[in-house]
Amino acid sequence: xxxxxxxxxxxxxxxxxxxxxxxxxxxxxxxxxxxxxxxxxxxxxxxxxxxxxxxxxxxxxxxxxxxxxxxxxxxxxxxxxxxxxxxxxxxxxxxxxxxxxxxxxxxxxxxxxxxxxxxxxxxxxxxxxxxxxxxxxxxxxxxxxxxxxxxxxxxxxxxxxxxxxxxxxxxxxxxxxxxxxxxxxxxxxxxxxxxxxxxxxxxxxxxxxxxxxxxxxxxxxxxxxxxxxxxxxxxxxxxxxxxxxxxxxxxxxxxxxxxxxxxxxxxxxxxxxxxxxxxxxxxxxxxxxxxxxxxxxxxxxxxxxxxxxxxxxxxxxxxxxxxxxxxxxxxxxxxxxxxxxxxxxxxxxxxxxxxxxxxxxxxxxxxxxxxxxxxxxxxxxxxxxxxxxxxxxxxxxxxxxxxxxxxxxxxxxxxxxxxxxxxxxxxxxxxxxxxxxxxxxxxxxxxxxxxxxxxxxxxxxx
Ligand SMILES: [Zn+2]
Numbered sequence: 001x002x003x004x005x006x007x008x009x010x011x012x013x014x015x016x017x018x019x020x021x022x023x024x025x026x027x028x029x030x031x032x033x034x035x036x037x038x039x040x041x042x043x044x045x046x047x048x049x050x051x052x053x054x055x056x057x058x059x060x061x062x063x064x065x066x067x068x069x070x071x072x073x074x075x076x077x078x079x080x081x082x083x084x085x086x087x088x089x090x091x092x093x094x095x096x097x098x099x100x101x102x103x104x105x106x107x108x109x110x111x112x113x114x115x116x117x118x119x120x121x122x123x124x125x126x127x128x129x130x131x132x133x134x135x136x137x138x139x140x141x142x143x144x145x146x147x148x149x150x151x152x153x154x155x156x157x158x159x160x161x162x163x164x165x166x167x168x169x170x171x172x173x174x175x176x177x178x179x180x181x182x183x184x185x186x187x188x189x190x191x192x193x194x195x196x197x198x199x200x201x202x203x204x205x206x207x208x209x210x211x212x213x214x215x216x217x218x219x220x221x222x223x224x225x226x227x228x229x230x231x232x233x234x235x236x237x238x239x240x241x242x243x244x245x246x247x248x249x250x251x252x253x254x255x256x257x258x259x260x261x262x263x264x265x266x267x268x269x270x271x272x273x274x275x276x277x278x279x280x281x282x283x284x285x286x287x288x289x290x291x292x293x294x295x296x297x298x299x300x301x302x303x304x305x306x307x308x309x310x311x312x313x314x315x316x317x318x319x320x321x322x323x324x325x326x327x328x329x330x331x332x333x334x335x336x337x338x339x340x341x342x343x344x345x346x347x348x349x350x351x352x353x354x355x356x357x358x359x360x361x362x363x364x365x366x367x368x369x370x371x372x373x374x375x376x377x378x379x380x381x382x383x384x385x386x387x388x389x390x391x392x393x394x395x396x397x398x399x400x401x402x403x404x405x406x407x408x409x410x411x412x413x414x415x416x417x418x419x420x421x422x423x424x425x426x427x428x429x430x431x432x433x434x435x436x437x438x439x440x441x442x443x444x445x446x447x448x449x450x451x452x453x454x455x456x457x458x459x460x461x462x
Contacts, residue, residue, distance in 0.1 A: 033306040035076040036214045037168035038223040038260045041161050043088065043154055044068045044240050045127050049146050052091035053124030054236055055136035055338055055429070060143065061127070065241040065279065066250065068126055070158050071262045072165035073214065073223050075174070075369065078306040083115045083367060084162050085225055087262040089242035090120045092380075092406025094132040097155060102404070104159040109166055114312035117365065117376045118158075119264045119403045121245040123232040129154070132406070135345065135431055136338040171217045175301035176372040178396060179209035181292035183244075183285045184230030186383070187272040188420060195274055205229075205271065206386045209292040210398035212372070213301055221259045224252060226293045227400060229266030229383055234273050234282040244273055247286020252293060261293075265402045269380035269409055270422050302396075304370025311451040314361040315444070318437035322346075322356040342428045349433075356433040363404040364444060366451040372396070373457045375448060376403035377410065382422055384412035388445065393452065394460045408432050413441040 044067045048060040068089035076082045084105070093101070098118055105111050128137055130151035139147065182205075185195065189202035206229045214223040232243035242249065245263035252261035273285050323331070325347070332343035350356055363378040374397070375389055381401035389399055401410075408430040415423040416436060424435050452459065 032078045034078075034172045034174050035169040036172035036174070036222060037074045037165045037170065038072065038214070039161050039164035039168060040069055040071045040260055041157050042067050043070045043090075043157060045150050047146060049150055050128045050137050050139055050143050051238065052126050052128045052132065053233070057238070058138070059238070061240060062238040063240070065125070065239040066246055068123070068240055068242060068246070069249070070154075070161055071260055072161045073225055073260075073262060074162070074165035074169055075214070075308065076169055077308040081308045082111060082166065083117075083308055083310060083369075084111060084165060085262070085264070086116070086118045086158060086162065087225070087264050088120050088158070089123050089246055090126045090129065091122055091124065092120045092132065092402050093118060094129060095405040095407060096131050097129060097151060098405050101155050101158050104155070105162050108159065109163060112312070113404070114310040114365065117367070117374075117400065117403050119376070119400055120406065121232050121242060121263050122265045122268070122380075122402050123241065123243040123246065125235045125237065125239065125241040125243055127240070133429065135341040136429055172222065173215045173217060173219070174304040174369060175213045176304060176369070176398075177211055177296045177299070177301040179211055179292040179296040180207045181209055181228070181288050182207050183273055183288055184228070184268065184271040185274040186270060187231075187274070188270050188415070188422065190274075192272070192274055204383055204387055206266065206383050206390075208266070209289065209296070210266070211293050211296040211301070212369075212398075213297055221256055221297070223260045223262060224256075224293060224297065225262040225264060226289075227264040227266045227398065228289055229268035229386055229399070229401070230271040230273050231268055232265070234276040234285060235279065236277065241282065244282050244285035244289065247283050248289040248293070251287050251290035255290070255294060264400045267377070267381040267383050267386035267399050267401045269401065270382045270415070302371065304372055307368075307370055309368045309455040310366070311454040312363065312365040313447060313451065314363050315447045316359040317362045317440055317443060318359050319357070319432065319434040320437050322434040325350060338429060342431060345431060346433055360407060360432070362407070362444070364447050364451060365403065366448065366455045366457060368455045368457055372398065374398045374400065376400040377444070378403055378405040379407050379410040380422070381410045382412050382415055384414065385410070385441075385444070389448065392445070392449070392459055393457060408436075410444070411436065411440070413438060416440065
């Protein structure tokens with residue numbers, strides 16, 4: 001009798017524990033979800049400065065069409081793991097600057113390189129940055145100083161911006177989906193001058209518009225990060241602007257007051273917005289892209305579970321056989337402009353180091369936010385990478401190019417064989433010693449497969 005009373009007291013006690021502790025634990029898993037914060041800062045230069053992207057410009061900037069922005073989105077999962085996506089209305093951030101920014105973010109906020117994507121829209125109406133494509137711009141000492149000062153201020157702004165995004169995090173919901181729009185044209189396989197007479201446009205292309213929506217827990221949009229694979233080269237004049245990606249961000253922020261719209265460039269190295277060269281065309285493409293994003297925002301998007309995994313590595317990509325010293329001396333003597341300064345710089349490198357550079361540390365990165373896979377690659381990545389990665393990992397993945405370093409074009413094996421600007425001559429523009437080696441595509445794809453395994457991203461094909 002006594003025992004059974006004790007048993008019943010004990011079982012009541014355990015029942016009490018079960019009902020009062022278990023629901024509390026459940027409550028915790030339900031309410032502990034994403035947290036997200038967003039911050040923005042104007043980065044339009046305050047003084048006249050040389051503009052990036054075209055070697056043919058012959059003087060510095062003349063005012064501003066629309067402001068340039070840097071924006072940061074900080075995201076934290078249920079376990080407290082953070083990532084930060086930084087987008088900028090810039091041509092591209094070179095390695096030295098990117099390393100300094102990411103080192104500062106590591107020191108100040110404890111984020112590793114795997115947790116940071118530092119991207120650029122590739123606008124061709126932004127400022128030249130320190131150490132970026134210096135061979136193609138005829139900068140005098142005064143201009144170099146303006147560029148140096150702007151670059152140094154920009155680094156500080158981006159680091160501070162990251163801190164602001166992290167400290168403004170609030171409980172949030174994340175969802176993602178791909179939309180579609182089609183104003184970009186494969187610039188290698190179509191002729192710009194005769195485009196209007198063409199009834200069929202040649203590919204390859206990727207028309208996806210990846211969209212990441214961040215809302216507060218009541219469903220109000222805080223931020224939208226979106227992309228497209230197409231050069232931001234509608235405009236080539238002397239006023240600052242974010243080109244079509246800038247106008248797309250402006251439109252979305254107009255249609256959804258209070259949100260921060262952020263653009264990341266895709267694998268658009270061989271894609272141009274055509275026709276081009278007028279402000280109304282840049283505005284038109286901006287509105288087209290914004291409309292594609294807005295459609296996605298208004299449909300059911302895939303809700304992402306609050307779980308982040310990340311991986312980052314730098315792989316040594318090899319160059320093919322470089323020119324000999326004699327060949328370089330001949331080029332230096334017989335050419336002008338960027339070819340001459342390229343040859344002079346290679347000879348100087350040779351004198352100092354005894355041989356030319358044979359490899360380059362190329363950054364690749366994978367994020368998994370819930371079930372959304374994001375693959376970020378450095379450099380001017382051609383569209384074939386996006387197509388092949390989607391074949392391998394499914395059509396819903398997001399591919400970001402121009403991320404963490406803009407060192408050169410990244411051609412596919414086919415484009416490397418074909419040559420032309422993206423496969424060969426752009427290497428001189430970027431100050432590289434030679435063409436990439438023929439295993440470039442293989443190496444990059446293999447490393448992305450490795451990072452996919454580390455982040456739990458499944459292949460849909462083998
Ligand atoms: Zn480019």
